[in-house]
Amino acid sequence: MMSSNRGDYASASEWISVLRQDEAWLSQQQRLMASAATDVSTHRDDAVRRIGKGETFEFWEIYGHQVEPVISEVWEIAELSLPKLKIQAIGMLSMEWIEQQTPAGFSLQQQNVVEKLKPIFYGQIEDARAFLVSIQGMKPTQITDKVNQLVSERKISDMSKHRDLWKVLHDCGIYDKSESNWNMQVK
Amino acid sequence: MKQIKTAKEMLEQIEKDFFKEVNLSEASKLEGGELRDFRLAQVERLLTEEHGSATLAIQLSDMFWTADEGRKIAEKPNPLTSLQGQQTLMDEEMSRLRLILDVAGLCHDMILHFKFDLKEAFGVKNDFWVTNKQLVEWLTTTAYERIAMHTAYIMKKFAISVYEYGHYQPAQDELAELYSTEYHELVRDPDRTKIPPRAYVKTIIDALQQIERHWQRGRRLKLRPDLVMLHDEIYGVVPRLFDKGVLAAAQALYDYMDKELCGRLVLKEYNYNATSWNDQPESVRRTTTEVLNRFADKVREVRAEYLSEDWVTDDSLSFSYLMAHAQRCGSGLWREEDDAQ
DSSP states (O other): OOOOOOOOOSSHHHHHHHHSSHHHHHHHHHHHHSSOOGHHHHHHHHHHHOSSSSSSHHHHHHHHTTTTHHHHHHHHHHHHHHHHHHHHHHHHHHHHHHHHSHHHHHHHHHHHHHHHHGGGGEEEEEEHHHHHHHTOOOOOHHHHHHHHHHHHTTTGGGGTTTTTHHHHHTTSSSSOOOOOOOOOOOO | OOOOOOOOHHHHHHHHHTTTTTOOOHHOOOOOOHHHHHHHHHHHHHHHHHHHTTHHHHHHHHHBBOTTTOBBBBBBBBBGGSHHHHHHHHHHHHHHHHHHHHHHHHHHHHHTTOOOOOHHHHHSOOOOTTTOOOHHHHHHHHHHHHHHHHHHHHHHHHHHHHHHHHOOHHHHHHHHEETTTTTEEEOOOOOGOOOHHHHHHHHHHHHHHHHHHHHHHHHHHOHHHHHHHHHHHHSSOOHHHHHOHHHHHHHHHHHHHHIITTTTTTTTTOTTTTGGGGGGGGHHHHHHHHHHHHHHHHHHHHHHHHSSSTTTTTTTTHHHHHHEEEEEEEETTOOOOHHHH
């Protein structure tokens, strides 16, 4: 069991190294490994909640989601308690693990979009992912043609092909036309 | 070869760069409240004006001292900080220098967030704790808004260090990550915030007062400090009330810690020269793990008996706080109020 006493560690690096062997992180890692791909967004939300909105989160963004330099910075400031830092570090390690599982070439943002598309594709994450890849760089009418094709192939839910699907693609900037335009094109 | 300035030349340079159009000669004759007002007006100006990317306050401080606490003389040669250099100045020049050092000193403490003499600086009681009503009144009404922001920030840092020393971790963390819900921003260093000055000061003062009120409420209820901390650790934050159910849970843990845990981690084999946990003897690490695992089981038992589902889950901050408290208790850091008497 990890010591909560800062004086028991020579440095931030030592602390993070001990944390990676600690039961708290190892059991979290087990949970991540045992979960289905469908649980990714839940785990991601949980990790973000653990990291919080404080300075740790800001360093996390500045350092491009690298755990070690973030911990070094927060350790140096020495205002947060070790229990709090431990929770945040487990959040960051969880995100690190999740991002390593993300398919090559898929950014975190794209993975988020896939998660939102999944229910529209009857829960089929691979179909959602393939669709997202296929429409990269397409013009609006090409996108709606693709959607019509996938609806006819019963890969996209008929009930979700209008507003639900439009909103996901519009919010992430892939389809910039209005909902009315979308509804005119998607049969 | 770079010409080293004389004390007189350095004095003139500083006056030109930092005190243009300020009659330091006249000001050096001020006393009491008038001198205090002059000093504050200058510090306020220096904290506000920038040259390049830094405020004039930090640049002036750097002319004389390092960034360490206690005003350590900077290494780069400055004839104004050496006795030899000062002895070349006339009396009137020395008076101006003393005033400059006075202003620069307060700039140094403000910008680097070290405590300073509040009586001398503001004419209020010299105590950075939020119970100092004179200080709170001054900070919330003064026209010197930058000074108020920096002073409030110093109060926050001081409180964090006090709570850290007292192991009151929910309070320590609340202040370390203090957030303005009104401005959707962390309460950062005053030079890195967009929160307006009055709101900035109010956010800090309010947070400090709420934590202090909660602690004082605990004292009025005659709750022992460790019990108050256990209660708040179960919450995971400093709550604004004492919940009976949570107190009951906290009391159950308190009783266990008092009887079964206190001092159990004070081990003969403990190596005080070890620089890391892994360097402790295996017997120390094994005993510590066993003792803390038993406490963890006790937490789960108390959780099941007294608390709703989702409280103090094994992976929660609350659980971590309680384990840290247990470790300190095991090491003998328990009921420290008894030692203080």
